[in-house]
Amino acid sequence: MSKELVIQIENARVEMEGRTILSVEHFEVSRGERVAIIGNSGSGKTTLMRMLKGYVPCKEGKVVVMGDVFPITDPKKMKTHHRHIGMIHQHFDLIGRETVWQNVYHGRLGYVSLLKSVFGVCSERDLQICAQAIHEVHLEDKQRRFARTLSGGEQQRVAIARALAQEPTILLADEPVSSLDPALAEDIMDLLVSVCDAYDLTLMMSLHLPELARKYADRILAMKNGKIMWDGSSDSLSNDRICEIYEFMGTNGVVNGNGTRASRSAFTWPYGWQGQPLPGG
Amino acid sequence: MAGKVSLFLAVSALLFWSFQGSEFSPGQFWRGIPQLFHFFGRMTPPDWSVWDVLLTSAVETLQTTIAGTFLGALFAYPLGVLAASNWTPIWVHLPIKAFMAFVRSIPLLLLALLFVSAVGLGPFPGVLALAVHSVGVLGRFVAEEIEATDPKPLLALQGTGASSLQIIQHGLIPQVLPQMVAHLAIRFEMNLRDSTILGLVGAGGLGFYVFLYVKQFQWQKSGVLVLAIIALVFAGEFAAWQVRKRLI
Ligand SMILES: Nc1ncnc2c1ncn2[C@@H]1O[C@H](COP(=O)(O)OP(=O)(O)OP(=O)(O)O)[C@@H](O)[C@H]1O
Ligand SMILES: [Mg+2]
Numbered sequence: 373m374s375k376e377l378v379i380q381i382e383n384a385r386v387e388m389e390g391r392t393i394l395s396v397e398h399f400e401v402s403r404g405e406r407v408a409i410i411g412n413s414g415s416g417k418t419t420l421m422r423m424l425k426g427y428v429p430c431k432e433g434k435v436v437v438m439g440d441v442f443p444i445t446d447p448k449k450m451k452t453h454h455r456h457i458g459m460i461h462q463h464f465d466l467i468g469r470e471t472v473w474q475n476v477y478h479g480r481l482g483y484v485s486l487l488k489s490v491f492g493v494c495s496e497r498d499l500q501i502c503a504q505a506i507h508e509v510h511l512e513d514k515q516r517r518f519a520r521t522l523s524g525g526e527q528q529r530v531a532i533a534r535a536l537a538q539e540p541t542i543l544l545a546d547e548p549v550s551s552l553d554p555a556l557a558e559d560i561m562d563l564l565v566s567v568c569d570a571y572d573l574t575l576m577m578s579l580h581l582p583e584l585a586r587k588y589a590d591r592i593l594a595m596k597n598g599k600i601m602w603d604g605s606s607d608s609l610s611n612d613r614i615c616e617i618y619e620f621m622g623t624n625g626v627v628n629g630n631g632t633r634a635s636r637s638a639f640t641w642p643y644g645w646q647g648q649p650l651p652g653g
Numbered sequence: 654m655a656g657k658v659s660l661f662l663a664v665s666a667l668l669f670w671s672f673q674g675s676e677f678s679p680g681q682f683w684r685g686i687p688q689l690f691h692f693f694g695r696m697t698p699p700d701w702s703v704w705d706v707l708l709t710s711a712v713e714t715l716q717t718t719i720a721g722t723f724l725g726a727l728f729a730y731p732l733g734v735l736a737a738s739n740w741t742p743i744w745v746h747l748p749i750k751a752f753m754a755f756v757r758s759i760p761l762l763l764l765a766l767l768f769v770s771a772v773g774l775g776p777f778p779g780v781l782a783l784a785v786h787s788v789g790v791l792g793r794f795v796a797e798e799i800e801a802t803d804p805k806p807l808l809a810l811q812g813t814g815a816s817s818l819q820i821i822q823h824g825l826i827p828q829v830l831p832q833m834v835a836h837l838a839i840r841f842e843m844n845l846r847d848s849t850i851l852g853l854v855g856a857g858g859l860g861f862y863v864f865l866y867v868k869q870f871q872w873q874k875s876g877v878l879v880l881a882i883i884a885l886v887f888a889g890e891f892a893a894w895q896v897r898k899r900l901i
Contacts, residue, residue, distance in 0.1 A: 425812060427808070451814045451816070452814070454811070454812055454813060454814035455813070455814040457812075458812075458813075459809065459812045461805065461809060463805065465805045465806045465808070465809035466806060466809075467806050467810070467823065467824055467827050467828060468806075468828070469827040469828060469830070469831075470823070470827050474823070478810055478813055478815065478823055478824075480813075481810070481813055481814060481815035481816075481819045481823065482813050482814020482815060483814070484819075486816060486818055486819060489819050489822065489823070490818075490822060531809075534813065535813075537813075538813050538814065
């Protein structure tokens with residue numbers, strides 16, 4: 373069985389404010405894998421995902437995602453690239469004043485032409501895909517509710533449905549359960565893993581709890597100070613190793629408590645991506 | 654401690670300087686109170702024979718306000734989006750912000766005077782003045798509202814492959830709409846108040862006749878129009894409050 377590579381990184385480096393915050397020598401993910409990224413705060417988990425999404429540019433090296441070689445400058449290609457990679461965030465990042473259904477439909481925007489989306493024209497296929505995605509996360513009875521009126525667990529399920537509506541190949545989940553209580557966290561993780569199986573998605577998720585990583589991933593990536601410390605199957609990650617990875621909490625002096633500061637300050641969209649001016653797309 | 658004392662002294666000096674310079678005189682005010690009553694006394698009883706002037710000019714004021722606010726909003730929203738510093742590069746948002754600040758710095762009556770001399774007497778220069786003024790005030794609110802919106806849901810939308818305009822439609826607008834409408838309501842209320850005195854410089858509406866009758870010493874007629882202004886402003890405030898109440 374020859375495995376198809378969906379992510380290939382070779383000597384990639386991400387710099388911010390003159391400091392290297394991510395440096396990956398070699399990293400590959402093949403289709404269908406389930407990778408968990410662990411590491412203490414500020415170790416570069418979010419940065420790695422944002423780089424794969426194309427939000428932060430890498431200085432040098434080779435990055436290939438689904439056959440697209442970075443940097444992707446063509447806006448059309450960028451759009452397809454975004455569609456390939458669904459992303460789920462710690463704080464769900466839904467549009468609170470829109471309904472569950474509308475939020476799931478947002479996953480289709482990459483496929484719908486501007487004119488059609490302005491006039492709210494949905495194709496039969498879009499409707500079907502949204503309905504299926506909502507069905508997967510068991511939210512049929514809450515479709516018409518405003519997203520902000522849902523509980524955290526329900527909001528994260530909407531976010532999963534939105535990602536599914538994108539028909540992605542890769543699903544990135546940045547601390548998908550960090551804002552949920554432990555029992556709910558397991559529910560969401562079960563759901564996440566089961567939809568990835570059902571849709572044949574490659575899953576990459578960052579998790580704060582090594583136990584969750586061991587339970588739900590078949591491969592674990594441990595990061596520290598922007599470097600990959602360890603990469604192997606989840607059974608082979610010993611407790612000693614975990615202690616070593618987490619030993620020097622925050623030694624780089626920047627403790628990014630909930631992981632929001634970095635992503636907020638990095639927001640310069642929409643002209644931020646390679647300096648394209650408004651209106652893009 | 655020394656800092657507090659010197660701050661106190663500085664504020665006292667500033668206040669003294671201001672009252673002194675503006676010829677503040679409680680005695681003069683006290684002596685003027687009968688005159689005040691006399692003024693209002695001359696307005697009563699209101700002369701309702703001018704009801705037709707009242708009606709047409711009140712309607713004109715309302716029309717001026719609606720047209721001016723609409724025209725202002727029409728330009729303020731897109732300009733406000735372009736003036737949001739996290740959306741556009743500095744060479745776009747800085748000039749627009751500067752333009753809006755410049756427009757805001759011109760007093761409304763001066764703007765009206767300017768347009769009266771450009772397009773002549775009547776409500777039309779009033780519409781233009783209100784519109785330009787609204788662009789400055791409303792545009793700034795729009796920009797600030799957009800800058801304060803949580804960008805992460807928008808980034809998440811971008812991550813689905815949505816284009817910029819789609820992100821504006823499905824992400825930004827739903828997030829800021831209530832505040833936008835609330836600001837528009839407040840703007841309408843303020844514009845209504847302002848447009849009642851635009852007549853002072855010949856830009857139509859109720860104010861024009863108030864000053865006309867005052868100049869002709871027809872106090873009882875101007876009194877009626879003053880009552881109409883109060884009623885209109887009150888109604889505008891009530892309407893804006895109703896809109897805001899429904900949103901929040
Ligand atoms: N835009 C930015 N500008 C400057 N430094 C940044 C930026 N984004 C991230 N960093 C820095 O890069 C490092 C890695 O951040 P990252 O958010 O990837 O960590 P993380 O592993 O996701 O941490 P957490 O577990 O807290 O979410 C941190 O030291 C952070 O301060
Ligand atoms: Mg993070």
